Amino acid sequence: MQETEVSKADYWAGRYRKGETAWDLGAPCAVFQDALARGLLPFPGEPNQAPHLLTPGCGNGHDPEMFARHGYRVTALDFAPEPLANLRQRIEGEELRLATLCRDVFALTPADLDPVDIVLEYTMYCAIDPRRREEYLAVLAALLRPGAVVAALLFPLGKPQDGPPFAIDPDEYERQWSVHGLRAIHRETPRASHPARAGKELLMILRKTDA
Ligand SMILES: C[S@@+](CC[C@H](N)C(=O)[O-])C[C@H]1O[C@@H](n2cnc3c(N)ncnc32)[C@H](O)[C@@H]1O
Numbered sequence: 001m002q003e004t005e006v007s008k009a010d011y012w013a014g015r016y017r018k019g020e021t022a023w024d025l026g027a028p029c030a031v032f033q034d035a036l037a038r039g040l041l042p043f044p045g046e047p048n049q050a051p052h053l054l055t056p057g058c059g060n061g062h063d064p065e066m067f068a069r070h071g072y073r074v075t076a077l078d079f080a081p082e083p084l085a086n087l088r089q090r091i092e093g094e095e096l097r098l099a100t101l102c103r104d105v106f107a108l109t110p111a112d113l114d115p116v117d118i119v120l121e122y123t124m125y126c127a128i129d130p131r132r133r134e135e136y137l138a139v140l141a142a143l144l145r146p147g148a149v150v151a152a153l154l155f156p157l158g159k160p161q162d163g164p165p166f167a168i169d170p171d172e173y174e175r176q177w178s179v180h181g182l183r184a185i186h187r188e189t190p191r192a193s194h195p196a197r198a199g200k201e202l203l204m205i206l207r208k209t210d211a
Helices: 009-018 030-037 062-069 081-091 130-141 170-178
Strands: 052-056 073-078 098-102 116-122 144-154 182-188 202-208
Touching: 009 081, 030 062, 030 144, 030 202, 052 062, 062 073, 062 081, 062 098, 062 116, 073 081, 081 098, 130 144, 130 170, 144 170, 170 182, 170 202
Parallel strands: 052 073, 052 116, 073 098, 116 144
Antiparallel strands: 144 202, 182 202
């Protein structure tokens, strides 16, 4: 796979059209559900205090849908229109605070959306050209509110190799965020991983501490 191919929306849109979406668990990620139940993530308080959660590269959007059902204010971003249409169809007519945004994440600016309280990272960092990882985090960092949290389920673990997915070194991921004032406040090998991913992923929660 040419690394430049993965930077094109057409490549991903084509995979959705052909049904080549082996990454799609078909349901919300149990690790994030478990993290929510254990209070590891900021939780919505009063209706007008709902944290704004961004899911970059959300695909069919099972996770943003689940967080919206818990009362979060969600922006579900992807540059392939097909999965966003699937997500909108699933929640049509419901009063969820979920907006879809069809946009290349690298073109995103703080003017495009409200400040973000939580970034949910799953199978996006591993999907982009590894040479663009620092650029990706810089774009996201510019969107964060002081005290914001990044909840990252890092999969697959290892040194970057041919992909997608391009493997992730968690120490490198943490170092790249530290440049933007975020520190890991929680790291664990999740107990609720999908059986096919058990032992191959790591949950890392980072907080922006330079407020
Ligand atoms: C491996 S899939 C994961 C989808 C979803 N997170 C999931 O777990 O089902 C990667 C997703 O990132 C999207 N994506 C890749 N590069 C992107 C970019 N530069 N901007 C926006 N979306 C991107 C793709 O369209 C695809 O839906």
